[in-house]
Amino acid sequence: MERDGFISYSHARDRELAQALQRGMHRLARPWTRRQVLSVFRDTTSLSANHDLWSSILGELERSRYFIYLASPEAAASRWVQKEIRFWLDNRSPDRILIAVGSGTVHWDPAAGDFDWSRTTALPRMLEGVFRAEPLWVDLVEVRRSRKYSLRQAEFRSAVAALAAPLHGRGKDELDSEDLQQRRIALRLLRGAVTVLSLLLVTSLAAGGYAWQKRGEALDRARVSASQALAAHSMELADADPRKAAQFALYAREAAPTSESTRALARAVDANSSVARHLLGGLGAAADYMGSGGAAATQVAVSGDGSTLAYFSDLGGEAEQGGGVQVYDIRKGRAMKSLKARWALGGGALELSADGRILMLETAYNRIQIWDVQRGKLLRTITASEGEDLAQALRHLHAYALSRDARWIAATYHTPGEEETQHLTVWNVRTGERVDHRRAEGDLRLSFSADSRLLRALDASRGELSTWNPRTRQWKSDGRLPDIPAEARSITLPGSGDTALFGSTDKEKAELWNLSTGERLASATGSLQRAVLPADGSGPLVAAQGKQVSVLDSKLRPLRTLGSFSWAVSSVAASDDGRWVAAGSGDGAVSLFSADGAGLHRTLPNQERLKAGEFGTDGGVAHRSGPEGTELWTVSEGSGGFRRLGRIPRPLHEQDSAIAATADGSRVTVVDQGVFSSWDPRTGEQVGEEKAFDDYEPESGQSLRLFYLPDDIHVVTAWSRGVLLIDTRTWNVKQVLLPGDGMFQLLAMSGDRKTLAAVDSVGGDVHVWRWSGNSTFEEVLSAGGLASALRIPKAAVSHGGERLASVDADGRVSLLDIRTGHVVLTSVVQAPGPQDIVFSRDARTLAHAFTTDTRSGLELWDAGNGEYLGQWPLETPTPPTDAEEPALRLAPGSGSDVLTLDSGGTLLRRSLDIADWRARLCRIVDDPLSKADHDRYLTDLTVDAPCRS
Missing domain, CATH: 2.130.10.10 (YVTN repeat-like/Quinoprotein amine dehydrogenase)
Incomplete structure (x- = not known):
C-alpha cells in the first residue's frame, strides 16, 4: 500500500510533536464519512511488533511519496535519521522533502542558493547543496514550546495545512477551507448524536472503565513477565555472549523496570566492562555455512596507531549483504565509508598501515588489492599468481606482511605448474612493481620491522630466521634458533622487536622466544593459536583461547579477560600500544575492546602506585x-x-x-x-x-x-x-x-x-x-x-x-x-x-x-x-x-x-x-532484537527499541 508521507524525527527529542503532526495531517480536511484521507507513516505507531525494525522502515520509505523531516539538532545528529535521509536522497527527489523545524535554527541564503550552514543547526550537513531552490519548511519552535498541539490553535493548524497541502495535491487555502466545511458538517451531526449517546454513556462508562482497568493490569503483568524472561536469558548469556546479554538486558529494562532487569543490566555491564563497541552480532548458525575448509571467514585488522579498525565476515550484518569491508574510526567512535571489495572465499590477508590510511586485502585467486581507506578508493590490484588455475587448497596466500609505512608488501604463494613449490615475492605498493622474488624454503612467517627497513622471514618448520633489506634488495641469513623442534608450528611475530610466539599444532603448548639470543623467555600450557605480540616485543600480549580474548603478561600468564564470544575466536588484532584490541568469531561476530580500561569500567592512572x-x-x-x-x-x-x-x-x-x-x-x-x-x-x-x-x-x-x-x-x-x-x-x-x-x-x-x-x-x-x-x-x-x-x-x-x-x-x-x-x-x-x-x-x-x-x-x-x-x-x-x-x-x-x-x-x-x-x-550495542527474539519474548507487546534516539 502506498504511503503519502514518512515522518523522520528524533525519538528522544520530538516523539510528542511527531505524534501530533501525524494526527493533525490525518484529521485535516477529512470528510466525516471517511476514517482517513492521508496515510502518513511514523514508526512507533505504524509498525507491527513482529517486524524487524530497519527492514520495515526501509519498506515504508520505498512506499512513501513525501519525506517529512522534523528538524532539530538531535535529529540532525541521529544515526537512524541520517540513514533515512540518505536513502531518500539516493532513491527519491529532494523536491519531495518537507521540513518542519521543531527546535534549533534553519536559515536559507538566497545568494548562495543553499542553507546558511554557519547559522543552521537543525539540519544534517548531508543536505548541503541538495536543493535547487528554497524548500518548503515551517517553523514549529513556538508551537513545541507551548505544547499546544490542536488544530484549533491557529499556528499549529497553519503549519499542518502547509505540510499536508502537497500531499493532497491542493493549495493550502483551499485545503483549509474544505477542512472548515467538513467540521461544520460534523458538528451538526455531532449535536444530533449527543442526545442519543448521552443515554448510552452512563451505562457504558462503568463497564468500559472496568474493562479498561483490567486490560491495563493484564498488559502490565505481560510486560513484567516479558521483562523477567528477557532478564533471565540475559544472565544466562553473560559469560558466553556479552553482546546478546547487553541487548536482552536493555530490552528487559524497556519492557518493565523490574528488579530482575536491574540485575541483568548490572551483570551485562560487568560482562562488557572492556568492550568499546560490538560491531557485528554473531548469527548463531555458522554450522550451516560452507566456505573454504567448511569455516566462515571473519577477519579484523587494527592500525598501529589505534585510529582505525577494518573487518569483514562471511556471516552477519552488512557484510553478509555484500556490504564489503567495513571500516570503523576508533577515535571518533563511528563507522567510516565501507570499501566495496570482496575478499577471498574462506578469508585471507587483511592488514592496515600504521596510520590506518592504506589497507591490504586478499581477494580471490591470489590477488591483492590496495585501498585508500579515507577516500574508499581502490588504488591498485597486484596479482601474485594465476590462482584460478590452482587446486582449491592452494589458492590462498600462505604468509603475508604489509610494511608499517605501506610501501612494501611481501607474500608467499603457489603458482600453476609448480604446485609443490612456494614462491616469496616483495612488491612496491605505490607502483605495483615486483622488486624481489625467490623460491620459499620451508613454512615461512613474515613481518616488517617498526621502521619498515627490514623484512623478517622465519621458517616455522626449522626455526631459521632471515631478513631482507629494501635498500640493498639483499637477503641475509640470521641463523637457526637452537632447541626448537622441527615440527609444524604456528608462529606470531610482532611488528618490531625480537620476540616470537610459537604455538604447537599438535600439543597444547605455547613458547615465547627471543629471536636475537635464541633464548626461550616463557612457556605455558594451552593453545594460543590466535595471538598478537606488542609492537616493541615487550609488555602484555593479547591472545584468543577458544572463545575468549585475554591479556597475558610477559610470562604468558593470564592478566584479565577482555571479552568472550559464543563461537571460537577466528581473528585477533591490536594497536601497537595494545590499547585497542579487535576480535572476530566463527559465527560472524566482531567486537572492539579497550585493553587499558577505557570501557564501561575505566582504569585511572596511578603513577605513584598507591x-x-x-x-x-x-x-x-x-x-x-x-x-x-x-x-x-x-x-x-x-x-x-x-x-x-x-x-x-x-x-x-x-x-x-x-x-x-x-x-x-x-x-x-x-x-x-x-x-x-x-x-x-x-x-x-x-x-x-x-x-x-x-x-x-x-x-x-x-x-x-x-x-x-x-x-x-x-x-x-x-x-x-x-x-x-x-x-x-x-x-x-x-x-x-x-x-x-x-x-x-x-x-x-x-x-x-x-x-x-x-x-x-x-x-x-x-x-x-x-x-x-x-x-x-x-x-x-x-x-x-x-x-x-x-x-x-x-x-x-x-x-x-x-x-x-x-x-x-x-x-x-x-x-x-x-x-x-x-x-x-x-x-x-x-x-x-x-x-x-x-x-x-x-x-x-x-x-x-x-x-x-x-x-x-x-x-x-x-x-x-x-x-x-x-x-x-x-x-x-x-x-x-x-x-x-x-x-x-x-x-x-x-x-x-x-x-x-x-x-x-x-x-x-x-x-x-x-x-x-x-x-x-x-x-x-544499539541494534534492535532480531525478529525471532522479538516474536519469542515481546509478541503482542509494544516495546520501543531501547537505544534509538
Whole structure:
C-alpha cells in the first residue's frame, strides 16, 4: 500500500510533536464519512511488533511519496535519521522533502542558493547543496514550546495545512477551507448524536472503565513477565555472549523496570566492562555455512596507531549483504565509508598501515588489492599468481606482511605448474612493481620491522630466521634458533622487536622466544593459536583461547579477560600500544575492546602506585609517610586518577592518625596521637599552631575518623569525650555531640559534608545530625539498635543524607532510611571483615567491597527496596604485605561513580547509576532484537527499541 508521507524525527527529542503532526495531517480536511484521507507513516505507531525494525522502515520509505523531516539538532545528529535521509536522497527527489523545524535554527541564503550552514543547526550537513531552490519548511519552535498541539490553535493548524497541502495535491487555502466545511458538517451531526449517546454513556462508562482497568493490569503483568524472561536469558548469556546479554538486558529494562532487569543490566555491564563497541552480532548458525575448509571467514585488522579498525565476515550484518569491508574510526567512535571489495572465499590477508590510511586485502585467486581507506578508493590490484588455475587448497596466500609505512608488501604463494613449490615475492605498493622474488624454503612467517627497513622471514618448520633489506634488495641469513623442534608450528611475530610466539599444532603448548639470543623467555600450557605480540616485543600480549580474548603478561600468564564470544575466536588484532584490541568469531561476530580500561569500567592512572592501605576513604586523602615527611594525594575529577596535593614535613603513625582535606585541597588537617595540626600541602608550611588533646584515649581496634565540614574551617571527629566539632583556626571545641563515656566506633559523613551519623558501638543507638549553616549541628534522628550494631567497623551516609548503611565484622549489611528511622535491609555479605561500603550519588544503589583469599569484588544492592543486584568481580588481589592491611578500598567518586583501589595499586572508576548502565550499554550495542527474539519474548507487546534516539 502506498504511503503519502514518512515522518523522520528524533525519538528522544520530538516523539510528542511527531505524534501530533501525524494526527493533525490525518484529521485535516477529512470528510466525516471517511476514517482517513492521508496515510502518513511514523514508526512507533505504524509498525507491527513482529517486524524487524530497519527492514520495515526501509519498506515504508520505498512506499512513501513525501519525506517529512522534523528538524532539530538531535535529529540532525541521529544515526537512524541520517540513514533515512540518505536513502531518500539516493532513491527519491529532494523536491519531495518537507521540513518542519521543531527546535534549533534553519536559515536559507538566497545568494548562495543553499542553507546558511554557519547559522543552521537543525539540519544534517548531508543536505548541503541538495536543493535547487528554497524548500518548503515551517517553523514549529513556538508551537513545541507551548505544547499546544490542536488544530484549533491557529499556528499549529497553519503549519499542518502547509505540510499536508502537497500531499493532497491542493493549495493550502483551499485545503483549509474544505477542512472548515467538513467540521461544520460534523458538528451538526455531532449535536444530533449527543442526545442519543448521552443515554448510552452512563451505562457504558462503568463497564468500559472496568474493562479498561483490567486490560491495563493484564498488559502490565505481560510486560513484567516479558521483562523477567528477557532478564533471565540475559544472565544466562553473560559469560558466553556479552553482546546478546547487553541487548536482552536493555530490552528487559524497556519492557518493565523490574528488579530482575536491574540485575541483568548490572551483570551485562560487568560482562562488557572492556568492550568499546560490538560491531557485528554473531548469527548463531555458522554450522550451516560452507566456505573454504567448511569455516566462515571473519577477519579484523587494527592500525598501529589505534585510529582505525577494518573487518569483514562471511556471516552477519552488512557484510553478509555484500556490504564489503567495513571500516570503523576508533577515535571518533563511528563507522567510516565501507570499501566495496570482496575478499577471498574462506578469508585471507587483511592488514592496515600504521596510520590506518592504506589497507591490504586478499581477494580471490591470489590477488591483492590496495585501498585508500579515507577516500574508499581502490588504488591498485597486484596479482601474485594465476590462482584460478590452482587446486582449491592452494589458492590462498600462505604468509603475508604489509610494511608499517605501506610501501612494501611481501607474500608467499603457489603458482600453476609448480604446485609443490612456494614462491616469496616483495612488491612496491605505490607502483605495483615486483622488486624481489625467490623460491620459499620451508613454512615461512613474515613481518616488517617498526621502521619498515627490514623484512623478517622465519621458517616455522626449522626455526631459521632471515631478513631482507629494501635498500640493498639483499637477503641475509640470521641463523637457526637452537632447541626448537622441527615440527609444524604456528608462529606470531610482532611488528618490531625480537620476540616470537610459537604455538604447537599438535600439543597444547605455547613458547615465547627471543629471536636475537635464541633464548626461550616463557612457556605455558594451552593453545594460543590466535595471538598478537606488542609492537616493541615487550609488555602484555593479547591472545584468543577458544572463545575468549585475554591479556597475558610477559610470562604468558593470564592478566584479565577482555571479552568472550559464543563461537571460537577466528581473528585477533591490536594497536601497537595494545590499547585497542579487535576480535572476530566463527559465527560472524566482531567486537572492539579497550585493553587499558577505557570501557564501561575505566582504569585511572596511578603513577605513584598507591595501594589500598594508603588511601583513607573517609577523609578522601591518600598518603604515604616516611621518616622525612608525608606525601599527600586526592582523587581528581574525570579520568585523571590521583592528584598530588603536596607534602608536609611530618611523618605519621600508621595507627591513631587521620587526615582530612578541604574541598580544593589547599589545606589539610592531621590528627596524630592526639595532636591536631593544619598544613598547606603545596608549600609544606604549617598553618597556625598545633594543639594536643590531653584526654586522648585511643581504643584498641578503633579506626580514627576526621571530616571537614562545608565551610572548610570546622572538622569533626570521634573522641573519648564524645563526637567533637572543632574550629581549626583556634582548636576550640565548638560543640560536643553525645557527651559522656560512650565509645563510637562508627562515624560517617555524607558526600555533601552536611550530614553526620554515629552509632554507639555497644548499644547500637543511631544518631544523625545535620549541619545547620551557623557552625553547629542539629540532631535529626535518634533511633535504637541497628541489626548489625555490634562491632561495626564500616559505615556510609548517602550523598544527600537520605540513608545510612553499615557492615559489621560478621559480614552483615544494614540499611537505614534516615527520614523514617526504619531499617529497610539486612543481608549477609560475601566476606566478613572491615570492608568499605558506599552509596551512589542518587542514593539508589549501594556497593560493598569484599575480598577473600582467591577473589575480590563489589556486591550491589538496590538501596530503595533492598533487592540484591549481584556482584562485580575484580582481579585476584595481590596478597597484602601487612596482614592488617585491607586488600580493597572503596570510595565515592564524582557523580554516581565508585572508586576501587586494590592492594596491587589498580584504581578503577565504576558507575553505580542504573540509568548510566543503560546509556553505556546502548553506546556499545544499539541494534534492535532480531525478529525471532522479538516474536519469542515481546509478541503482542509494544516495546520501543531501547537505544534509538
